């Protein structure tokens with residue numbers, strides 16, 4: 001049986017879409033990214049991860065359901081065993097991980113042949129290149145690497161006459177928030193309701209004195225949408241830390257809930273493919289969580305849990321605090337709109 005032919009005749013088994021396929025040469029960092037992003041592994045613990053030998057699928061349930069399939073680094077598309085058509089035809093994005101601390105010429109050749117297979121099977125696929133492990137590079141080297149890789153990859157695609165390939169490049173590391181931001185950008189492109197969500201957030205900000213608003217998936221800390229005002233990494237970091245603190249405090253002081261493990265992974269193997277279903281049990285199941293905090297610079301952080309595992313996180317100035325009743329009134333409308341979006345699907 002080929003890699004693409006997993007259970008039930010589906011390329012990925014009975015998993016929800018959209019699907020993300022993660023590829024790259026061995027030791028590039030694919031498993032580490034999945035473990036840190038979706039299984040709450042500490043970045044340093046990834047040092048002990050063993051090499052992946054079989055395709056692994058992780059399924060996540062949030063505002064949208066999505067599955068991430070990691071293919072082992074040694075996979076070779078020229079082998080008859082690999083059914084590229086089946087793998088790529090039903091997937092929304094291909095993430096290709098390049099180890100920026102290593103010589104990357106082989107990676108680029110591998111990436112090029114994979115893009116040809118992927119685009120041939122699915123012309124609408126989003127190619128997302130993670131220039132990974134940039135924590136080991138200086139700021140200048142990072143930008144040089146990004147420029148060089150972008151140039152080489154796009155030149156080769158142009159040589160092949162592929163001008164309409166949707167390809168993006170992200171500098172990433174599991175040791176900071178860059179991996180979360182990059183993954184958020186990947187997932188956002190797969191959300192059909194993204195424009196509606198952004199519009200809703202823009203309207204909410206305009207009418208409530210909110211400076212910046214994010215809609216986060218609480219479990220993975222992927223932000224599924226934000227308003228159109230400029231975003232910087234420190235703001236994103238503050239918001240994700242605030243989510244962590246709020247969830248921890250909520251679990252600590254919940255009266256009717258016993259402490260639960262952070263995640264539960266149901267793993268089973270089927271036809272050589274490991275399938276992991278991640279249940280984000282850190283997300284409170286009872287009353288929606290909410291929290292407000294004032295930073296020393298006067299910025300107010302405000303968090304309200306919305307539908308499914310989503311949380312609205314806003315930054316406001318202290319001048320907005322007298323209007324907090326209005327803000328909460330508007331947020332209720334925002335929540336209703338989200339619920340309707342969710343029902344429409």
Ligand SMILES: Nc1nc2c(ncn2[C@@H]2O[C@H](COP(=O)(O)OP(=O)(O)OP(=O)(O)O)[C@@H](O)[C@H]2O)c(=O)[nH]1
Pocket residue numbers: 024025026027028029030031032033043045046047048049050051052053071072073074132133134135136172173174175
């Ligand atoms: N410095 C640094 N090291 C990383 C980063 N991400 C992963 N690593 C390290 O890279 C090594 C290989 O990571 P893996 O996740 O096993 O790589 P992989 O691509 O899954 O490898 P295969 O399973 O062989 O295909 C591990 O020692 C990780 O700790 C990163 O962002 N920065």
